[in-house]
Every structure is written in structure tokens, then in C-alpha cells.
Amino acid sequence: MIDETEQTGAPKPFGWVGLFDDPETLLRAAERVRDAGFRKWDCHTPYPVHGLAGAMGLRPSSVPLIALTAGFVGLAAAVALTAGLSVWAYPIHVGGKSLFSLPAFVPIMFELFVLFAAFAAIGCVFVFGRLGRWRSPLHDSGVMKEVTSNRFAIVLEAGDPVFQKESARALLEAAGCHEIRPLIEGGPGVPMADSTEPHGRFGGLLWRFRPSWSPGLFKAAAGALVASAFVIPLTAVALPFIEFLNDMAAQPKGKAQMTYGRLFDPAGDGWMVDRRAPEGTLSRGGETYPYADAGNTLDVAKAIGGKIANPLPYTMENMKKGRKVFETFCITCHGARGEGDGGVVGPGRFTAPPALDAPQAREYSDGTIFHIATQGTEKMPPYAEMLDSTERWQAVQYVRVLQRAMNPKPGDLDEAKR
Amino acid sequence: MTSLDPRLAPVPIVAGPADPRRLEDDVFRPMESFPTMRWWAAFGAAGLLGMLFPACIVYTLQQGIGVWGINRPVGWGYAIVNMVFWIGIGHAGTLISAILFLLRQRWRTGIARFAEAMTVFAVICAIQFPLFHTGRPWLAAYWLVPLPNDQGIYPNFRSPLEWDVFAFSTYGAVSALFWYLGLIPDLAAARDRARHPLRKLAYGLLSLGWQGSARAWTHYEKAYLIFAGLSTPLVLSVHSIVSFDFAVSIIPGWRSTLFPPYFVAGAIFSGMAMVATLIVVMRSAFRLRHIVTDDHLDVMNKIVLVTSLMVSYAYILEIFIAWYSGSLTERFAVTNRAFGPYAWATWIMVACNAVLPQLLWLRSFRRKVFLLYPLVLLVNVGMWYERFVIVVGSLHRDYLPTSWGYYRPTWVDLGLLAGSFGLFLTMMLLFCRFLPAISVTELKSALSGAQPSRDGTKS
Numbered sequence: 112m113i114d115e116t117e118q119t120g121a122p123k124p125f126g127w128v129g130l131f132d133d134p135e136t137l138l139r140a141a142e143r144v145r146d147a148g149f150r151k152w153d154c155h156t157p158y159p160v161h162g163l164a165g166a167m168g169l170r171p172s173s174v175p176l177i178a179l180t181a182g183f184v185g186l187a188a189a190v191a192l193t194a195g196l197s198v199w200a201y202p203i204h205v206g207g208k209s210l211f212s213l214p215a216f217v218p219i220m221f222e223l224f225v226l227f228a229a230f231a232a233i234g235c236v237f238v239f240g241r242l243g244r245w246r247s248p249l250h251d252s253g254v255m256k257e258v259t260s261n262r263f264a265i266v267l268e269a270g271d272p273v274f275q276k277e278s279a280r281a282l283l284e285a286a287g288c289h290e291i292r293p294l295i296e297g298g299p300g301v302p303m304a305d306s307t308e309p310h311g312r313f314g315g316l317l318w319r320f321r322p323s324w325s326p327g328l329f330k331a332a333a334g335a336l337v338a339s340a341f342v343i344p345l346t347a348v349a350l351p352f353i354e355f356l357n358d359m360a361a362q363p364k365g366k367a368q369m370t371y372g373r374l375f376d377p378a379g380d381g382w383m384v385d386r387r388a389p390e391g392t393l394s395r396g397g398e399t400y401p402y403a404d405a406g407n408t409l410d411v412a413k414a415i416g417g418k419i420a421n422p423l424p425y426t427m428e429n430m431k432k433g434r435k436v437f438e439t440f441c442i443t444c445h446g447a448r449g450e451g452d453g454g455v456v457g458p459g460r461f462t463a464p465p466a467l468d469a470p471q472a473r474e475y476s477d478g479t480i481f482h483i484a485t486q487g488t489e490k491m492p493p494y495a496e497m498l499d500s501t502e503r504w505q506a507v508q509y510v511r512v513l514q515r516a517m518n519p520k521p522g523d524l525d526e527a528k529r
Numbered sequence: 530m531t532s533l534d535p536r537l538a539p540v541p542i543v544a545g546p547a548d549p550r551r552l553e554d555d556v557f558r559p560m561e562s563f564p565t566m567r568w569w570a571a572f573g574a575a576g577l578l579g580m581l582f583p584a585c586i587v588y589t590l591q592q593g594i595g596v597w598g599i600n601r602p603v604g605w606g607y608a609i610v611n612m613v614f615w616i617g618i619g620h621a622g623t624l625i626s627a628i629l630f631l632l633r634q635r636w637r638t639g640i641a642r643f644a645e646a647m648t649v650f651a652v653i654c655a656i657q658f659p660l661f662h663t664g665r666p667w668l669a670a671y672w673l674v675p676l677p678n679d680q681g682i683y684p685n686f687r688s689p690l691e692w693d694v695f696a697f698s699t700y701g702a703v704s705a706l707f708w709y710l711g712l713i714p715d716l717a718a719a720r721d722r723a724r725h726p727l728r729k730l731a732y733g734l735l736s737l738g739w740q741g742s743a744r745a746w747t748h749y750e751k752a753y754l755i756f757a758g759l760s761t762p763l764v765l766s767v768h769s770i771v772s773f774d775f776a777v778s779i780i781p782g783w784r785s786t787l788f789p790p791y792f793v794a795g796a797i798f799s800g801m802a803m804v805a806t807l808i809v810v811m812r813s814a815f816r817l818r819h820i821v822t823d824d825h826l827d828v829m830n831k832i833v834l835v836t837s838l839m840v841s842y843a844y845i846l847e848i849f850i851a852w853y854s855g856s857l858t859e860r861f862a863v864t865n866r867a868f869g870p871y872a873w874a875t876w877i878m879v880a881c882n883a884v885l886p887q888l889l890w891l892r893s894f895r896r897k898v899f900l901l902y903p904l905v906l907l908v909n910v911g912m913w914y915e916r917f918v919i920v921v922g923s924l925h926r927d928y929l930p931t932s933w934g935y936y937r938p939t940w941v942d943l944g945l946l947a948g949s950f951g952l953f954l955t956m957m958l959l960f961c962r963f964l965p966a967i968s969v970t971e972l973k974s975a976l977s978g979a980q981p982s983r984d985g986t987k988s
Contacts, residue, residue, distance in 0.1 A: 138981045154743040158974035172751040193686040201683040215687040222695040229703045232752040240745030242737040256721040
């Protein structure tokens, strides 16, 4: 049968499988195969058979050593974790006691020893036992079915240097094996008994596409592992920011650094939070402004300027208060001397306002400046909400002072001398 | 050979004829046949009860844990009682699968898988309680695990509660891996028996393509031994650390060096009783009386009896230490337990854990289901009350008489307790239907004639 498949060139022969009914014969056969010098061969049993490893000449398992090493790695990791965090990253001082309190860390050290050793042990079974191969000639030929239901098998692989078709078969026969079958790589050696049974399209498809142990699958699994190493911590970092049931968290109160209300774009310079009072509101003890609805263009301001007179006398005290107001509110844009060079002005920031001591500004009446301060104009926001009318009038007086100071007259020096 | 007293003979692996194929058929029958009406009824009832758990949890998360009965001075109520109870239930599984394996007790073969499954599910139930006790478990990631965070705050590794995090997670992981390691060959058998491609695929994937190779077996057996060796101290450490939650504190009635061994014995006591409770039902429902025999019940009940004596000894010792220490608060705590507002709970505990199990000295009580069943049920009740007495009995009377109080559970507490039982039973019922409840591989390997009469030697 091996010959035929070789000639047709289709599936490659994998080797011979000899089936046994009792462990006794298997053990004897295993010894003969071992003595014949085979390397690529294996026994398959439904349960561990005592003494089989010796009969096969297998070396003792290295699982204990690896598990022990992993355990000590876990122990070291626990020391690093507990001591590193308790001594350096987040030291908690309790009554002047030592930060490196080893006895208190023993439970965690022990647990991580066990955890690492356990993972290493099961990892060894997976890797050394060559698990994760869902397709193999044994599965495909149905031999595995017989093994798990209490038969014993010896597989001699064709890839072994001492393997020769007839002599290998003869070896199994001589060892007392009465049932020898060829195994074929990459396909069923014998038709699977129940693969033809109808099980619905979905189930059949699933079975056909069961994973095979391939580099691609391995890479996918490794990739998933690495990805989860990133995804899991990231998820953990994101978790505190996700509200699952937000009854307790979402409360109708203001929080720092948050925007409330709508955003508006007062002058096309950029969106800002709308802090303007709703239409028609009047602050407690507040005052109404008769020209609130007149508009805020410069022309309106000039027109209205004539209608309102400055109610405050020009006194030193008023001018000083005006200076205070100016240097609190106006200075940011207009600058200390009203030249339009305030701190927020600059390329990529706010546009510079016109200089306050420009000739046309000096010709404005007090009322015009007052109206601008109240209602704003062009890019300037209104200040009626922040300053009461007295403060605005005082600011107007200080603007006058600035205008005067920025435009000295020849006689000023004489006055100072005198 | 001197004739051996039959009562001292080792428990046989199976009763009756030891035909491996028949045994395999018997074990796999529940997995391969359509569930009976009785199973559906049990599953429906357990599932409905289990639904209470998520329902109460959602309500708790929505409202905050103020809906539980806890408050000053009893800040640890049912949640901690249930946590200790469930984690204790799990300990019998590890005892059977690891300690009895190391002690070469062959009779464990028939019940080990079932008990291990119980362990895994009990740990799942147990961790729910401390997790939701934190109030906002999605934030608890930072409180429990040392995750790097922008506030630079880390858990206190000197706290027994933090030790719990490591102990529980290690215990859960190692138990689940141990369980799975044992399942692999059986899952391979299930795969090869499966006729439906879907089952074939599921068991095929789960069995990791197991081929029963002798090379794999050598590593497998070593790994199994290592798991047993690791689980043995692990199981002792877990309940010791749980007891540290209490013993490391300064609350009278808790601050005792007696606690670790006392807790471990109590855990095995309650766990073994729970195994007996469930396996009696399982073996009759799935006709496995020839694998889980009366002899098994006999041995298990002997362990229940021994651990009951240990627990009783601890009860007595607590009283002795309270007197011998000369500490007024300790004395008060002990007398308050026995005669205070929660005296009823204490006496339930003493009756169920120390007095009634003495009936197990009688052979018939160890073997006859109708006699032992009420007994093991009451042991479960008693062990729950033991944790209740420890937690609530100590907290409701602390140092300041002004803050004394009386703890009453709310309906949410009761719902969570009942729901956790529903959850546990649902998982057990599903386990019996989808996974081999008895380790066929181990059973086969232990039958007579299963092993060669001589060892293979390098001739």
C-alpha cells in the first residue's frame, strides 16, 4: 500500500502503525524497537503505562527542573514587586517601621512561586508533549479513536534513518503485533468512519476547517498573545474612565475643568465658553442700561455718546479706581498704556485692538467710550456683566488720563517744573 | 500472607466487573445522551435561582452597597461570610485531587474530577463577593492589583486583604489548570467518541490534539505530580491567608494564632460535606453507583468526622485561650458569642459542626444515604454559620459600647447568598453534561490488568 501511494505521487507515506491489545505486549515491542535503533517513533496509549518510558529509552522529563526555575523566577518577581512598590514607588510609613518588611511579603512570594511554577509545568506539557497539533496521520486515519478506547499503538515514522518499509513492518510483526497499518501524511489513511455521515452543512464545514498546526496558526496565536499583552493593560487603564452604571457619577453639579453651557464664537477668533447671562437677566442690585438694545457698532457708540454724560467728577480718587479697573480688565488686550499691546495679543492669539490714544479715539466723548465698555464693539466683548456703571465711568476717566499722558503738550514740562 | 481485616482493605476502584470499555460508556453516557426531564427541571431551578445573583448585583451597583445590611459597626456582613464559605467549599476538591494523590490514596480516582470541578466553581462564586464588596469593581482593578497609574498609588502589600488577592487568583488559576490538565486525555476520548462534528470540534479543540504519546505522557505525569505538589501547600496557604484577614486585626475574637489551622480544617470539613452532598445526587442520577460506591462515602465521611473533631477542638481552644489569656475583651467576646444576641447562631454552629457529626462514628451513618444526607447538609449549614459567628459575632460588639449594633441582612444579601448557590449548581449541572464527571483515564489505568506485570527495563 505504501508502494502504491508512492507511485501515484499523491499522499506521502508517514510510516507504519502497529496496534496492540494489551500493555504487556506493547512494552516488549517497545523494547525491541528501541534496540533496533529507531529515533523517530512513539507509543500511543490511552493512559500512562508504567515502565513504558524506560522501555522506550526516554530520558526523564525536564518538567520538574523548569517548573522549579519558573517558581524561583516568580519568587524573585514577587520580591521585586512587593519591595519595589513598598520601598520606592509608594512607601507607606507606619510608626517608623521598616519599609522592607519581608515577613509581610512572604504570602505574596509564596503565591507567585506557585503560580509561575504551575504555568511553567502546564506550558512544558504543551510544548514538550507537542500538543496543539489538531491534524496528524493518527487522527486522520482513525487510529487515535482506537487508542483512546483502550488499544495501544506503536508508530514507526518513515522519516527515521533506519526505517525501511519491509524491515520495519517485520520488526513490528516479530514483536507480536498482529495488526499493522500504513499511515499516510496529509490525508486519511483509511476513510474516517463517520466523516461521510450527514450532520448538517454547518457542522460539517466546521469540522473540515478545524485548525491544523501550522506556522500561520502559531503566529496568529503568538500575535494574539502579544496583542493581549497590550490590550489588557490598556483596557485596565481605560476602565476607570468608563462609566458602567453612572447613577452615582453623573450628578448635576459643576466640575473643575469642564465646559458647561453652549460654546459661542464672539468674533470669529475661536470658540469660547458662553458665560453671558441669559437674555433679560438682571443681577441683584444691578442696574439697567438704557441703550442696551441700541447695538454695538462704532457709529452707534458715537451717536449715543452725545446723549450720556459722565456722572462722576474728575477726581484723583476716581482716576485711581479707574486705573485699578483698567489694569484688571482692559490691560490684557489694550496694554498698560492703551497701545493695543496687551499680553494676549500676538500672532496666533488675539488681534490687537486699536490704540486708545489714536486721534479719533481722543475725539470720542466720554459717553462713547462708556458705551463701548458697556456693550463692546467689533471684537471687544461687553463688560456690563463684570463692571458696574461706576467702575466703567472710572475706567473711562483713566482712559482719558492715558490719552493725555501719551500725548504730552509742550507746556507740560513747565507745569511739572513749577 | 496474613489475612487482612476486610475493613482495613483498600477501597476498590470500582465495584463489580472492571471492563474499561463499559466503564467508559458509563462515564460518557451523561455527555452523549439527551438530558432527562429531571435534569432539565434541576437546571431550570438552579438557573432561575442563579439569575438572582446578577439581578441583585445590578441593583447593588446601581444603588451602591448601602442596599446591603452592612453598616457600622458590622462592616463585613454576608458578603465576607459567603466569600469564606465558598472558598472553603473549594478546598475539599484540592485535598482530594492533590493531597490524596500525593498520599497515593487510589480511591480518590472516582471522585477527584467532580471535586476539582467543585473547587473551580466555588472559587468563581467566592471571588464575586469581595469584588462587589468594593462597591465599584471596575475601579477595583487599581485597589486590588498593582497596576501602574497616574496617581502613583499602589496597594499595601502588608495587608492580608492584598494577600487575598494573590492567594485567590493563584488558587483559582492553579485549580483550573490542574483540573484542565486532568481533563485533557478524557477530552481526547470524548473527541474520539463524538459523532457530531460540532462535538468533535469542541472536544477536539479542548483536548489540544492529544495523541496519548508516550513522550507526552512522561511530561504529563511529571507535571501532574508537580501540580499536586504545588496545590498541597497552596490549599493550606489560601485558607490561612483568608484567616489572616481576621487574625491580623485587633478585633476580639479574631486576633488569634489559632485561626489558620482552624480555618483550613473547617474548609476541608465543609468542602468534604459538600462533595458528599452533591456526589450522592450525581451518582444516582447518572447511574454511577459502581464507580462512586458506598465505600467512597464511607471514607469521605471519615474525613468529615476527623475534620469535625479538629473544628470542635478549635471551639474548645478558643474558650480556653479567652480564659487563659486573661484578656477582658477576649473573655467578653467568647461569652458574648455563647450568650449574646447572636447566641442562636453559635449554638446552630456547635450543634451542626461539633455534635451531630459524632454520629459518623457509626458505620451506617457513613454509608447509608438516607442517614448521611441530612447530616452532611447540616454540616454545610453549620459551617456557613461558623463564618457568620466569626464575622458578625465579633464585629457587632467592638471596643466602644456606644457603637454596638445588631446586624440584619437585607433582601439583597439573601438574594446574593441564594443566587450564589444557584450559580454554583448551574455550573455543576452543566459540567456533568458537557465534561466527563469522572476521570476515565485514571480509572482505566488503575484497573487490574491495565498495567504490565513487570516494569520495562533497559535490558
